[in-house]
Amino acid sequence: MAEPLRLGIAGLGTVGTGVVKIIQKHADVLSKRAGRPLKIVCVSARDRTKNRDIDISDYDWEEDAVAMASRDDIDTVVEMIGGSEGLAKELAEKSLQSGKNIVTANKALLAHHGFELAKLAEDNGASIGYEAAVAGGIPIIKAMREGFAGNDMTAVYGILNGTCNYMLTQMRETGGDFNDILKEAQEAGYAEADPTFDIDGIDAGHKLALLSAIAFGTKPDFDSLKIKGIRQITSTDIEYAEEFGYRIKLLGIARNEGGKLMQVLEPCVVPVSNPLGVIEDVYNAVYVACDSLETPLLTGKGAGEGPTASAVMSDIIDQARGLKIPTFGIPANDLKDPEWTDLGQTSSRYYLRLAVLDKPGVIADISAILRDQHISIEGLVQRGRDPGQEVPIVLTTHETKHADMLKACELFKGLDTVVDEPCLMRIEELE
Ligand SMILES: NC(=O)c1ccc[n+]([C@@H]2O[C@H](COP(=O)([O-])OP(=O)(O)OC[C@H]3O[C@@H](n4cnc5c(N)ncnc54)[C@H](OP(=O)(O)O)[C@@H]3O)[C@@H](O)[C@H]2O)c1
Incomplete structure (x- = not known):
């Protein structure tokens, strides 16, 4: 039998305990799929005495999760603590620096520090699994x-x-x-x-x-x-x-x-x-x-113990198989700084709701603003109440430049018949 993949699990909350349960429940089939046994060596959380509905008596307990990064008897650190800074970041950095793979569900950490962590992983021959970080149940x-x-x-x-x-x-x-x-x-x-x-x-x-x-x-x-x-x-x-x-x-x-x-x-x-x-x-x-x-x-x-822990397991199994894929699909050094479009120049159809006082001339004022901003109406609904009362006017537009819609919304706010912030949303049809 091949050597086990040795795991340190940091964080025993919803996701961490879910991972321990799956490893305990499906040990045989997991070792076949991974080509080697998966062995939990140690665990860590804030409160050692908390009842977690799992048996962790066979595992070492680390008071300080970061200690996992320097243990020689761990191959993969499973970071299930959360947060973009502090403990989770330190644990991820130190684990990668010492050549250990990490598996994490921590989207905040990767969204803020993904590039630096990806580089660290590649420089040290390690990999980062984060299937659980995005829409857990969807691979x-x-x-x-x-x-x-x-x-x-x-x-x-x-x-x-x-x-x-x-x-x-x-x-x-x-x-x-x-x-x-x-x-x-x-x-x-x-x-x-x-x-x-x-x-x-x-x-x-x-x-x-x-x-x-x-x-x-x-x-x-x-x-x-x-x-x-x-x-x-x-x-x-x-x-x-x-x-x-x-x-x-x-x-x-x-x-x-x-x-x-x-x-x-x-x-x-x-x-x-x-x-x-x-x-x-x-x-x-x-x-x-x-x-x-x-x-x-x-x-x-996308969330919950089952879907998230299941996604974590797919990363652990990939790492047991020795699969190493660059964190964002291409080598970190090839990742470019994004060049952003000017959002104001993008075009879309729009949904717009205005809360207005039902007074004569209100539609004319709104129409004049739309006309001046080159906005063409596709559909409009206004249901009257008693004159002088607040009513919604809802309209959809043909394709319009975003900057023109924003300008129109600013002008609507200047009308004394418009009583609340306009609600503006893109109409998205997908490509
Ligand atoms: N829950 C979901 O459905 C879900 C879905 C997708 C992604 N995620 C991500 O998965 C990660 C974990 O989420 P979760 O829902 O499992 O969180 P959680 O239930 O709050 O669990 C967090 C765990 O981290 C431990 N912890 C917190 N601070 C610690 C510290 N300073 N030292 C040691 N351990 C510490 C806690 O210990 P104690 O138990 O002793 O308090 C707890 O076991 C997060 O990054 C989250 O964004 C979660």
Whole structure:
């Protein structure tokens, strides 16, 4: 029998314990698939006394997870702690420096430090597995780094945050408002007590930065990514979008536009007839435009113990087999700095909702602004209430330059009949 792959598991929370359970439950078949046994040598977490529903009595306990990086009896460090800085970063750096492979589910770490870590891995003959960092239940890193490696990938579209997709689905199905649905999602365990990372788009932005790096051979650049979350979406938007034949999705978009990169993470309006339009609840989906393939859309659950630990296992097995693939698909030294498009110059169709006071002349004022900004209306809905009351005006546009839409929104805010921030979303049809 070949020598075992010796593992140190740092972090025994949702994902870390899930990994231990799988290794304990499927030891025989895993060793056949990996070509060698998988052996957990040591584990680490904050609180040694916590009941974790797993038997860890056979493993060494490390009070300081970073000590794993210098142990001679470990080949792979499985970093399941989280966070872009601090312990997780130190553990990853020191493990790679000492030539150990790492497996991580930590998108924040890689979105912020992916290039430096990729270089460190290559300089020390090590590898980084991070299948679990993006849409856990979908093997998208493997698909893009290996399965689609023969293609020119020209665009990536993703529904990358299950919490947001669940909330948008619930808002549509129940007519509930954002804050009520958020509370329900927290009670059901689909949203964290502090939901900021999810609903403000940061979590999905981290994932998009990683997919974009693989697709375009660029250094992951989270800091330049334009991000908008779903806080501004109301049940009125969901209802009107439905009326126009659309659904609202928090979409990550990375697109090659004439050699420059367009990258945004924001709520978009997607036709129900589109494959991404029907991805609901906690499901994630990623669509990659490839020149030799037709619409490869992959979908599955993006989070939770099972899907995430399953993705971690696929990396561990790859490492046991000796597979070494550059972190972002090409050698780190060949990764380019992304060259960004001027977002203002990109064009799209748009959905726009204005909250206005129902007074004579309001439509004329809005139309004049649209005309002056060269914006052509495709459809418009306004339902009257009693004169003088607040009503939504919802319209969709033909193809319009982004800068013109932003300018129009600024001008709308100057009208005394417009009573709230305009809600503007791209209508995305995919390539
Ligand atoms: N949960 C998911 O569905 C999911 C999905 C995709 C990716 N991920 C990623 O997976 C990683 C882990 O997530 P998780 O949900 O498993 O987190 P978690 O449940 O909060 O677990 C974190 C673990 O790290 C340990 N830890 C925290 N600070 C530590 C310290 N200073 N020293 C030693 N151990 C420390 C904790 O110890 P104690 O248990 O003793 O407190 C806990 O065992 C994160 O990068 C996350 O983004 C998670």
